[in-house]
Amino acid sequence: MKKSGILQAIAYLFIAFLNFSCVIQKNSALPFLSKESYCVPPKYVNYFKYNNHTNADSVLNANSMLRLKFSAESILIMNVLRINDEVYEIVKQSDKKNLETSVxxxxxxxxxxxRVWLANSEIDALSAxxxxxxxxxxxIAQFIDDKNSNSNNKLTVASIVIGAVSGITSVLITKESINNGVAIGAGVIGAGLGFATLNPKGKKIELITTRNLLRDIWLEQNNNDISPFVWYMLTEPRFSNTGKSSLLKNTKNRWLLYQFDDNLKLANQSVNFSSGGIYFAEDLHARSQMINQLQSVVRSTKQNLNVFIAELTSAFD
Structure with missing residues (x-):
């Protein structure tokens, strides 16, 4: 085989690689996605001013007369909603049947x-x-996944093409030294493409999370992002099933275990608890899962309100 033919074969090998590389690079740029969340509520939202007295034991002791008709959780709710006096009067006069009392x-x-409607509306607003x-x-996570999948597919095809071109040139080239050089070059390029498909990070995107509800929960600091009533429900241990650890702490423990493999250092360094930064696909999936878990926990607080309404209705009747 002539020298010009050999050089042409080698050139084909690298041109094939460069063509696929250019295609991959061309599609690597992500289009603009919303860096800031469009889910942030209006700035003029005003929360109802709830009772700041949140020492559970003292509240329950002060309202011990209501324990015959109401659960401990209901008494705490009526205290934080500042409706103790109204409930007391209903309990005392519920047995009177005259028109004036009924009115x-x-x-x-x-x-x-x-008041209960206001509390429910704040739970619904945060859930929404x-x-x-x-x-x-x-x-966004699905978009990044699709980009990563497309890139891996192109890299795989490129690897196949490089292998095919290498096979063809090995047949056309008779001189052993040149043939070995082409084989080595193809092997290096193929290995590079193979390693590229194993990239654990892949595509990335920048997000701004100045209002970060996950951070509030993780740091146990409410930056006026969550209403005082909902925050109280999340942080008062008596509203959890065990009554010993709050819903907030239980949520944090689940995040630590399931999203960060019980690695506290890794969790503290996560971009998910920051004011914004670079997110890879795994970060986005972790964020989505934690948001969904928090939404479920917030919704669960309505069960305590429903119990209170049922108990109040029973006392009223």
């Missing part, structure tokens, strides 16, 4: 219902924000 009791129950944010992160 008064209905008025009291309406006041209580209004988490639902929106979870969907947004899922979409």
């Amino acid at each position: 008064r009791l209905n008025a009291l129950k309406q006041q209580i219902d209004n 924000e988490l639902d929106c944010e979870g969907e947004r992160i899922d979409q």
